[in-house]
Amino acid sequence: MAMYIKDDLAAHLQSGCQLPVQLTLGSLAEHYQVSFTPVRAAVAELIDEGLLKKGPNKRLVATPQQSSEDSGDSEPLLPEPPRDPYQKIASDLVRLSLRGQPIYLREEATAEKYDISRSAIRNILHRLAGEGILNHIPRRGWRLQPFRQDDLQAYIEIREVLELKALELARPKFETKELQRILQANTPGNSTTQPLTVDESLHDYFISLSGNTYIQDFFDRQGRYYRLLFEWEDHDNDVALETMRQHREIITALLDKKWARACKALSHHILNNHPILSQIERTASAARPVSAAKNLAVKQRPPGRKPRDQKSKA
Structure with missing residues (x-):
């Protein structure tokens, strides 16, 4: 998001067109619907590149740009806004869920697949957990809710x-x-x-x-x-x-x-x-793995001993 803000402001500044917002952190954050953090990062890069500078009163001021033949009244070529990967990831996980099998996701591998940071993928996975499609299992990652x-x-x-x-x-x-x-x-x-x-x-x-x-x-x-x-x-x-x-x-x-x-x-x-x-085919019973907990309970039951809920015959 910081890169998009920086590229968007740079396109306006280099073209000589009027900026869509006042050059204050608050106005920029409100315009781009973000916190101050990506705005500060974008502004810092624009200052380093000489497109912005701080005036005597420490307010941001646009640096005058050299005119070129391409500049003037033409509209600047603006960058595409960054796409929220949430919808793409949610759609992919729904498709996986339809297989009817509990699948575990690892944050590192999932972040690498969608080319986003670990913190970003963690936020998205938490959002999806709130939607009920994922469950967080300590020390095992995220378990996908299987469709039945x-x-x-x-x-x-x-x-x-x-x-x-x-x-x-x-x-x-x-x-x-x-x-x-x-x-x-x-x-x-x-x-x-x-x-x-x-x-x-x-x-x-x-x-x-x-x-x-x-x-x-x-x-x-x-x-x-x-x-x-x-x-x-x-x-x-x-x-x-x-x-x-x-x-x-x-x-x-x-x-x-x-x-x-x-x-x-x-x-x-x-x-x-x-x-x-x-x-979707009714493969729930075929695709569903046998409960490991149930198998463990059966194996641990002492030989010849009946389950608690089964009454012994007289």
Whole structure:
């Protein structure tokens, strides 16, 4: 990020164009949406290269640049903003999770693969752990949550019950303006090159409006991993289009106060909108390794001795 800030400011300074922000640490940090640390590093390099200097009052001042034929009113060639590797890593881990096997990740190897620092990859892995796709195992690294078809179906069944209840509780509190905003956000644009982005805020909206802390707690704790899977699934354009259509059907029924139709549409949406995940072969039992803990318990059981929970026959 420091390198991007430095290159971006350098492009403006060398072209003679007006800077997009005042030359203060606070203004620069606010403009680039970062802390002071990368701003200070960028400014220090620009001072070393002679593009900036400190004035008598210690304020930053742009150093006058020699004019060239290419300078003038032409727009400067600006660098591309750095891309957050979180989405790429999250998408890759979802794909690995779909194999249905618990995989361990090492920070050093993962950082090297994505060409980022250890501290950066550690922050991303902590974020993914908060989403429920990773578990941190002391002295072993990070364990990937394996996808199980049976677990998905069980989650969907409970999700349907709780979201229908949340919809019922939220019914008197719906605001027309907010529903219309979500409806508009789920309308595909005219661009054929930009990927579709599904607005999933409808679900969070009525779960929050329900006021039921137990429903909210379930989705906060159990729904994060599946939310990540569903977002990955929506990367498919056809799936995204169908998701938007189903969202609009639910919202339109709510705006028309057709409560039974809204409940039916919501139920259909939850149960039938996972064409990619539901097609994954049911290899859970075949791919699942035998529990090492269970084997160890059996081996340690004294010969001829029955388990505690098994009653001896008279």
